[in-house]
Amino acid sequence: MSVEGHWREGNRVRLLENGEGFYARAFEAIEAARSEILLETFILFEDEVGHALHARLVEAARRGVRVSVLVDGYGSPGFSGDFLAPLAEAGVVMRSYDPGTHPLGIRLNLFRRMHRKLLVIDGRIAFVGGINYSADHLLLGGPESKQDYAVEVHGPVVADIHAFVRAQEGAPGADGDRTHAGVEQGGDARAMFVVRDNHAHRDDIEQAYREAIRGARQRIIIANAYFFPGHGFLHELRAAARRGVDVRLILQGEPDMPAVMMAARTLYRQLIGDGVRIHEYCTRPFHGKVAVVDDDWATVGSSNLDPLSLSLNLEANLVVRDRGFAADLADSLDRLWEHHCEPVTLEGLKRRPRWPVPQPVLYHVLRRFPRWAGLLPGHRPRVVTLAAPSRMPAPPRPLAATCVDKHAGG
Secondary structure (H helix, E strand, O other), X not given: OOOOOOOEEEEEEEEEEHHHHHHHHHHHHHHHOOOEEEEEXXXXXXXXXXXXXXXXXXXXXXXXXXXXXXXXXXXXXXXXXXXXXXXXXXXXXXXXXXXXXXXXXXXXXXXXXXOOOEEEEOOOEEEEEOOOEOHHHOHHHOOOOOEOEEEEEEOOHHHHHHHHHHHHOOOOOOOHHHHHHHOOOOOOEEEEEEEEOOOOOOOHHHHHHHHHHHHOOOEEEEEEOOEOOOHHHHHHHHHHHHOOOEEEEEEEOOOOOXXXXXXXXXXXHHHHHOOOEEEEEOOOOEOOEEEEEOOOEEEEEOOOEOHHHHHOOEEEEEEEEOHHHHHHHHHHHHHHHHHOEEEEOHHHHHHOOOOOOOHHHXXXXXXXXXXXXXXXXXXXXXXXXXXXXXXXXXXXXXXXXXXXXXXXXX
């Protein structure tokens, strides 16, 4: 299968590392917005970063900018009235993707989340990546702060991102195919916006990775927080290593979710046996979802390489063909590889504690997880407009077609 995306010529793409790099540029763009701010994020917390964003969105709306925000109902489960009221009073439209009830404080809507992180300003500038709006993306947050990446992009591909986000609002938007030629040319990079949903684009992001892996001739660097791809992906990765490609994986060594590292480690022995080199990032939790192939292919986005991202969640990545951008990302990953990671070896694996569950059993359970999750009682995801507790929320409306989960009822 091929990717259902469109390569756009003439873009300028800038790598942004960690919250320090991303928030500075995103907030600057929000402050300069003239007509429209469209934002989607998995997590928005009421912490120093969330309040900094909040202040800028309120100010933008008060000066006449149309502001629309979509958060995930699981990742961002609730907001105080003091947070929501100023947004509503300024005219910001704040919505939640599929919020659920929490009996006994337990969140049950675990799967098929809106995991994208997108920001589009005036239809001219877009940001795509894996960074949420929370203080744990700032290095000053201490040992639990996350290592992560995003991109700022100018050029024709922004029209595709803009049209996509407008469609998620259920609002008429520019068709990227008709308008990309009229967007200001940003640079020399070719770029393609790729999404994963539960309707028409179920495996587009995975296929973008696999096409690049099959065509690799020199190197593959994949740095991903949650790594447990399917058999076909692993087969092509191992085949690349066997034909002499320098295949490197940077995975979590200090995970925010220990089960994730346990799952990835069930794959290590076979991958190393075929020549794949693996390093675990041990400075702090790794949250990135990025890759470089050869000298001119790279991707940055929200999609992990695990069953949730590849089979259930709503995700978005930017794929870039540009030597300069690929070199910038490769340089950043090389620094992690050399100075912040520990190599994984077959001898070292022998010294690690035995698993409480036999590794073959764990592997096959995890491999079949998306299929089993799809059998859970389903429902039609909804978007709910949020308001302060004293206000009556607008009734939920059905999602745009690209968001509808066909595993759910109907």
